Amino acid sequence: MVCPHQVEWGGLVEGDSALGSRSAAEASTIRPTLKDVAREANVSQKTASRVLNEERYVRPEVRDRVKEAILRLGYRSNDVARTLKLGTTRTIGLVIADISNPFYASCAQGVARVARRRGYTVVLSASDEGLQEEREYVELLVRQRIAGLLLVPAAGDHGYLSSERSRGLPIVALDRPLVGVDSDCVIVENEAGMRAMTAHLVAHGCRRIAILCGSPDIYTYGTRLQGYRRALETAGIDERIRIINPTVEGATAATLELMSEPDPPDSICCVSNRVTVGVLAALVRLGVSVPDDLAVIGFDDFELSDVVRPRVTMVRQPAIELGMRAATLLIDRVEGLESGPPRTVTLPVKLMIRDSCGTHESGTQEAQCELGGQDGHDVPDGQG
Amino acid sequence: MVCPHQVEWGGLVEGDSALGSRSAAEASTIRPTLKDVAREANVSQKTASRVLNEERYVRPEVRDRVKEAILRLGYRSNDVARTLKLGTTRTIGLVIADISNPFYASCAQGVARVARRRGYTVVLSASDEGLQEEREYVELLVRQRIAGLLLVPAAGDHGYLSSERSRGLPIVALDRPLVGVDSDCVIVENEAGMRAMTAHLVAHGCRRIAILCGSPDIYTYGTRLQGYRRALETAGIDERIRIINPTVEGATAATLELMSEPDPPDSICCVSNRVTVGVLAALVRLGVSVPDDLAVIGFDDFELSDVVRPRVTMVRQPAIELGMRAATLLIDRVEGLESGPPRTVTLPVKLMIRDSCGTHESGTQEAQCELGGQDGHDVPDGQG
DNA sequence: TTGTAGGCGTTATCAG
């Protein structure tokens, strides 16, 4: 089916836009330009441009003529050209670890929401926690002249970003701070959250408390581990640290192993929703009864945490808000609405007390963690 | 901290790149151009360009000089300019309904994986099932001159896309075909899947089989509903159709209502993972025992479907592969590797038999649905 | 092997 525009369009093929026939692969190039619109409307290019950008000083009559031409030709302005001229994109680059982790998906959702609201476009990339991949993506994004960069940094040194930063690229770290550059960052109360979790286990009589933790080189795991240690230290209890691959499969394997050892734990702290899910899967397979045989507590919510029996006690992070705050901060930087030194925004987490740590619990209770403030607190960093 | 490049850079401020001081908001513009590199290396711009693109015919000595200049200046080529000149991006636009639905997240993951492998960048947008929002996003993407468009169409007519298509923009529909334009599309066996689900319930003695379904205007729901109806027709059983808002909350509310009515169903078919999760939440709350009091079966897997007790019988769709196939097809079109008429790729689904439909089940069994082939089948459409 | 001139589609400048 040939749309009517096609017909109109046919008459312009002679134009100097070099609109001859091309191979299918190149066909996407056959689009009318502002010059075509101008010719069609019998005005200069600049006038057409004026209409397009809704500038003043265009006679209504002329304006209508141009608008008509735009419609007739199915003209779409070329942001590539405009960007080149203006020197600034309305695109933000988002580099996360893994889209299939609901936590990051929620962060991305928050980012997307704010971006849309403020007229920005989001380029998404997944680094899979690899610094090398992250660098490649950032390189690509910089080439594309993104207005700002939002990233969940992989483990390792991010000094490579300092040249970008010094060239004025706004960067906001999400979920974890950057190592080796300073930048804004939006994180949650990792240590306090885990401390609260561990203390909760202690309060329920647990003494052989294991933690299944990803590499402490990754900030979130490192700080959460720290919280665990401090809580145990306070309680005078020995640590049982297991560094694992923090995936569902990794956690399942580790749990299977852990529970088959002599002197197994009486409780497990999970450092992420992936780990919690993996632990639960293993326990179900083993027929271990929670919380009777073993208590389980997790950092970060997961879908069904409230539906699974027993309902899992865990610390909830505001994932969507994390994304929204990060995006807001970034765009504020981009637009110059925010111009102070790098700042760290720390959002509060909540301990949701349910049934997986002992029968004393009843109903879902919420407990703000020690550091928690209603809206998080905002700390300007020391110095650059 | 001032990085060493800054110093080098300082010497160039006089250049005709107009690198004077600017406001913080515009600072991202102060980047060296190829011209700066050329001057720094004492060669022509073209020579610098040659080195950048690794063309032949550059004396090694000169090449090194240029590379050094690039490094010293921290030069990053400007893809915006390059794109304008070349007339073609390496960006694909992805419009999905909702990132927080793990199904779409997985699709996006598949897309991202292929895109990365083939050197493309992905711009992500979420339409929230709104046709209007979808249009706005597409408009934006077209302006950005994406090389191709990948979308999960919202309900409604997509005739608005035909002008883009006729201008040569490759479009691949994901999860649902487009209405009103023809295009490639990658979907799963919706009807067969739901027919198998329903038949499975019938085989387990269910007779009051309800379906919780989203608006049939959305292709996936429409076809799944069709599968349900056909299976019941075959079995000579009455329909119990409930059109709901297919979210977790919507399904929970509907289930609560459904179960409190006189003559409640003996089984529920869920049209999506969102619905299944919502149903389970409601049943847990009501204390309804599955499968004893009620059988439950779902379309589309969800995390923990295999961990929750009883384990939920459901039809699994290959979400990641869906995304990968769609992206592959799209990029093949973009690059002209694929040039025939629009084609529809249908991927098979699998019925995973577990415990939520009756005690006859034991262990997880897999059953390929009727139409299933190993790799899906590929049907060139009728005609344009 | 290297350099010069011109244009991709916009917008900005500055006259008419």
Added chain:
DNA sequence: CTGATAACGCCTACAA
């Protein structure tokens, strides 16, 4: 109010 003309940063032709 409107229109030539010159960039934006890169690449393709076409010389040298």
